[in-house]
Amino acid sequence: MPESLLAPGAVLALWTLVMLTWAAVTRFQAFSKAGIDLKSAPPGGRGVDLEGVLPPLTNWKSHNYTHLCEQPTLFYAVIVFLQLSGGDTDLTRGLAWAYVVLRIVHSFWQSTVNRIPVRFAIFFLATLCLLALSALAVIATLG
Amino acid sequence: MDTNDILGPVATLALWSMIMWVWMYATRIPAMSRAKIDAVGMVGGTGKGLDDVLPPEVQWKAHNYNHLMEQPTVFYAVAIALAIGGMGGGLNAQLAWAYVALRIVHSLVQVTVNRVMWRFGVFVLASLALLALCVHAFIGFVVH
Numbered sequence: 001m002p003e004s005l006l007a008p009g010a011v012l013a014l015w016t017l018v019m020l021t022w023a024a025v026t027r028f029q030a031f032s033k034a035g036i037d038l039k040s041a042p043p044g045g046r047g048v049d050l051e052g053v054l055p056p057l058t059n060w061k062s063h064n065y066t067h068l069c070e071q072p073t074l075f076y077a078v079i080v081f082l083q084l085s086g087g088d089t090d091l092t093r094g095l096a097w098a099y100v101v102l103r104i105v106h107s108f109w110q111s112t113v114n115r116i117p118v119r120f121a122i123f124f125l126a127t128l129c130l131l132a133l134s135a136l137a138v139i140a141t142l143g
Numbered sequence: 144m145d146t147n148d149i150l151g152p153v154a155t156l157a158l159w160s161m162i163m164w165v166w167m168y169a170t171r172i173p174a175m176s177r178a179k180i181d182a183v184g185m186v187g188g189t190g191k192g193l194d195d196v197l198p199p200e201v202q203w204k205a206h207n208y209n210h211l212m213e214q215p216t217v218f219y220a221v222a223i224a225l226a227i228g229g230m231g232g233g234l235n236a237q238l239a240w241a242y243v244a245l246r247i248v249h250s251l252v253q254v255t256v257n258r259v260m261w262r263f264g265v266f267v268l269a270s271l272a273l274l275a276l277c278v279h280a281f282i283g284f285v286v287h
Contacts, residue, residue, distance in 0.1 A: 003287075006224045010280035013221045017274045020214075041259040044199050046206060069213040076220030083227060 005088040008096040009079050012103060016068040019107055023061035030058040056114075064110040068103070075099055075130055078137045087140030095129045095136075102126035149222045149231030152239035156218070159247055160211045166254065167204040174201040200254075207253040211246070214273065218242055221276050230283050238272050238279075245269035 027050070031038065034054060047062055075096075082092050106122045109115075174197045175182060190205050222239055225231045249265045252258070 004228065004284050006228060006280075007284040009220060009224055010277065010284040013217050013224075014274075014277040014281045016217050017270065017277055020270060038263065039260050043259070044203055044206075044253075044257040045259045066213070069216060073216035073220065076216070076224075080220070080223055080227070 005079050005083050005093050005096055008093070008100040009076050012068075012072055012075070012100045015100075015104055015107070016065070016072070019061065019065045019068055019111075022111065023065045026058050026061050027054065030054045060114050061111045064107045067110070068107070071127070071130070072103060075133070078130065078133050081137040082133065082140055085137070085140040085143070087136055092133060092136055095133050099126050099129040099133070102129065146226050146229045146231040148233075148236035149226050149239045151236070152243040153219055153222045156211075156215055156243045156246060159243070159250070160208070160215070163204065163208045163211060163250055163254075167208045170201045170204050171197065174198060199257075203254050203257050207250045210253070211250070214270070215246060218273055218276070221273070221280050224280055224284065225276065228280075228283050230279060235276060235279055238275050242269050242272040242276070245272065 031054075036053075047066075050059060050062075079092075079096055082088060102122055102125050106119065106126060109119050109122060171193070175193075178196055180196065190209075193205070194202050218239075222231065225235050245265055245268050249262060249269060252262050252265060
């Protein structure tokens with residue numbers, strides 16, 4: 001196992017940009033299929049305007065990128081708290097790696113099959129890891 | 144070369160987010176009173192509901208503020224991790240400044256002309272700077 005509790009954080013940050021690339025590549029392919037020219041897009045358009053315009057399978061990648069900018073930001077804060085307050089232990093590293101692996105599985109699931117009960121189960125497990133890390137961060141920072 | 148150099152751009156982008164927050168309300172509140180919206184009696188609304196009611200130029204400020212709570216949060220995490228890991232100086236600090244400068248340009252484009260192609264171009268450049276920081280963090284913390 002790598003030396004730092006920050007390693008899983010670095011992996012998840014990089015994974016977020018992999019998902020951004022995946023979302024962009026599939027979106028541009030869908031643009032050309034749908035005959036959309038970005039140069040003539042009306043001012044102020046955003047990704048959310050593409051709901052119902054591009055196929056769901058395309059938008060799912062971008063939904064996942066958006067989700068990666070939501071709960072994981074709490075994860076980054078928590079592992080930094082742990083790192084700075086002596087909370088870098090085998091337990092917190094294991095939980096942090098589990099969180100990151102589950103989020104990557106969550107990304108693949110949401111981008112491909114995307115059946116909700118399975119996505120919910122993966123999200124739920126990941127959230128339990130984050131809950132444990134958050135509790136440990138409270139203990140570590142209160143000393 | 145100080146590993147805390149990278150915290151300069153972190154502080155700058157955080158402050159810029161607050162400036163966008165001020166800009167959002169400075170335009171939203173007058174627009175709401177022009178649109179005769181009674182904010183005092185409102186229950187349960189979110190900013191999204193205003194997309195149908197307020198002029199686009201007003202909502203563009205809010206759209207950008209929301210964007211600043213998305214990808215930049217990954218930037219903050221990576222920048223702080225690099226600083227803690229002793230990798231926050233030199234090239235990484237410069238990449239972080241480039242990211243922050245591009246995000247400020249991105250804000251100014253989105254709240255003014257908001258041509259999608261320009262915004263997209265600036266966003267891609269900023270994302271590439273962030274990608275480089277992420278790769279450096281990955282090499283530093285995982286591969287090393």
